[in-house]
Amino acid sequence: MVNSLFNYYLKRFGNSKIASVIRKIPMAGIYIHIPFCKQACYYCNFHFSTLLSYKEKLVAAIAKELFLRKDSLAGETIDTIYFGGGTPSLLSESEFYTIYEAITQHYNIEHLKEFTLEANPDDLSDKFLNWLKHTPVDRLSIGIQSFEDVHLKYMNRAHTAAEAITSVQKAQSIGINRISIDLIYGIPGMEMHTWENNLNKAFSLEIDHLSSYCLTLEPNTVFGKLLKKEKMSMPKEESSSAQFNTLQSMSAANGFLQYEISNFGKAGAFALHNTNYWNNESYLGVGPGAHSFFPGQRMWNISNNQQYMRSIEKNELPLETENLSLADQFNEYVMTGLRTMWGIDLAMIEKRFGIEKSAQIKKDLAKHIASGKLLANENSLLLSKDGKFFADGIASDAFIVNP
Ligand SMILES: C[S@@+](CC[C@H](N)C(=O)[O-])C[C@H]1O[C@@H](n2cnc3c(N)ncnc32)[C@H](O)[C@@H]1O
Numbered sequence: 001m002v003n004s005l006f007n008y009y010l011k012r013f014g015n016s017k018i019a020s021v022i023r024k025i026p027m028a029g030i031y032i033h034i035p036f037c038k039q040a041c042y043y044c045n046f047h048f049s050t051l052l053s054y055k056e057k058l059v060a061a062i063a064k065e066l067f068l069r070k071d072s073l074a075g076e077t078i079d080t081i082y083f084g085g086g087t088p089s090l091l092s093e094s095e096f097y098t099i100y101e102a103i104t105q106h107y108n109i110e111h112l113k114e115f116t117l118e119a120n121p122d123d124l125s126d127k128f129l130n131w132l133k134h135t136p137v138d139r140l141s142i143g144i145q146s147f148e149d150v151h152l153k154y155m156n157r158a159h160t161a162a163e164a165i166t167s168v169q170k171a172q173s174i175g176i177n178r179i180s181i182d183l184i185y186g187i188p189g190m191e192m193h194t195w196e197n198n199l200n201k202a203f204s205l206e207i208d209h210l211s212s213y214c215l216t217l218e219p220n221t222v223f224g225k226l227l228k229k230e231k232m233s234m235p236k237e238e239s240s241s242a243q244f245n246t247l248q249s250m251s252a253a254n255g256f257l258q259y260e261i262s263n264f265g266k267a268g269a270f271a272l273h274n275t276n277y278w279n280n281e282s283y284l285g286v287g288p289g290a291h292s293f294f295p296g297q298r299m300w301n302i303s304n305n306q307q308y309m310r311s312i313e314k315n316e317l318p319l320e321t322e323n324l325s326l327a328d329q330f331n332e333y334v335m336t337g338l339r340t341m342w343g344i345d346l347a348m349i350e351k352r353f354g355i356e357k358s359a360q361i362k363k364d365l366a367k368h369i370a371s372g373k374l375l376a377n378e379n380s381l382l383l384s385k386d387g388k389f390f391a392d393g394i395a396s397d398a399f400i401v402n403p
């Protein structure tokens with residue numbers, strides 16, 4: 001289970017001055033999962049339904065879950081709110097406020113620092129953006145994926161490349177300054193010059209944050225099924241790793257710091273909510289399929305909209321809990337820490353897991369230090385630029401097996 005949870009986090013947040021400060025301060029966040037999409041993208045294995053008729057009813061259940069779980073972050077102030085999905089930009093004004101008001105009623109958001117909403121370009125009409133301007137949302141994460149119509153069609157996206165560009169420009173023109181976009185590389189048939197064009201277009205839009213993931217094929221998606229029937233093939237690993245390399249170089253050349261393997265931000269523009277995940281801070285995840293984390297404990301809601309609503313109606317929480325052993329916590333710290341630009345903090349390992357673990361990890365990872373994939377400082381272990389492509393394999397070499 002831990003592995004599937006890891007995959008979830010890596011995909012979800014997938015991967016400066018502010019961030020180095022926030023690492024040290026305990027934070028708490030609320031994640032709301034909106035499990036609806038207009039149409040299914042052929043690669044996507046996140047939890048969503050394309051049946052929108054009961055959206056309002058499900059939103060009411062989310063508001064009730066926020067009430068039922070109000071004690072889980074009791075005494076904490078909420079630093080970040082993140083509406084993700086699925087497609088949160090499908091929410092109507094009244095649905096958005098039903099959820100937001102439940103948050104304000106039951107949680108302390110007096111010191112809120114960031115409020116992100118994931119949006120798809122085709123939803124960002126003038127009307128939607130003008131409404132959004134008056135909400136507390138101060139950061140948009142726009143799922144663009146590609147600036148090439150041929151690839152958007154291939155992946156069954158619901159928007160065009162032109163809509164992708166204008167959605168960013170319109171959001172900027174109404175004063176939303178914090179904009180992140182998502183791009184996918186490693187798409188079959190995508191050549192290097194096309195990927196470079198995509199990145200050039202992204203940087204020309206003057207966004208302050210970019211999340212970029214290599215296409216992964218999940219068995220329960222259209223692409224996964226086509227692959228199984230040998231009706232499609234994936235690019236060679238050398239091609240994806242070359243695109244990842246270009247992503248790193250072009251981001252750096254444009255003033256973006258790779259603060260997590262898949263996440264690049266200008267100084268001061270790192271996503272606080274996502275950094276919270278990587279620092280193992282507490283967060284409450286609400287809605288079908290949402291995950292929560294509290295010290296030593298993970299929880300995940302059922303990924304079925306109807307069962308979720310039935311359970312909430314009966315005042316029952318539709319969730320499962322996993323208590324994390326010390327070994328699980330060590331492995332998670334190594335996995336997430338290694339993916340960030342701060343790396344693994346050896347003093348932290350010593351404090352949380354004992355002095356012998358700090359010595360052990362250096363031994364376990366010695367071959368990666370020797371090969372240059374891992375850089376060892378006095379107090380930390382960091383992936384080198386090339387090592388970042390092998391993050392998961394390197395982390396697993398340091399894992400402790402549960403006794
Ligand atoms: C699940 S979506 C939610 C946001 C929004 N609905 C959208 O389409 O952009 C979040 C991001 O996950 C990434 N993603 C989802 N499935 C993926 C896959 N199989 N391979 C690579 N990236 C993926 C996409 O970049 C997407 O923007």
Ligand code: SF4
Binds near residue numbers: 041
């Ligand atoms: S990528 Fe986004 S829009 Fe596409 S199916 Fe997944 S959640 Fe929905």
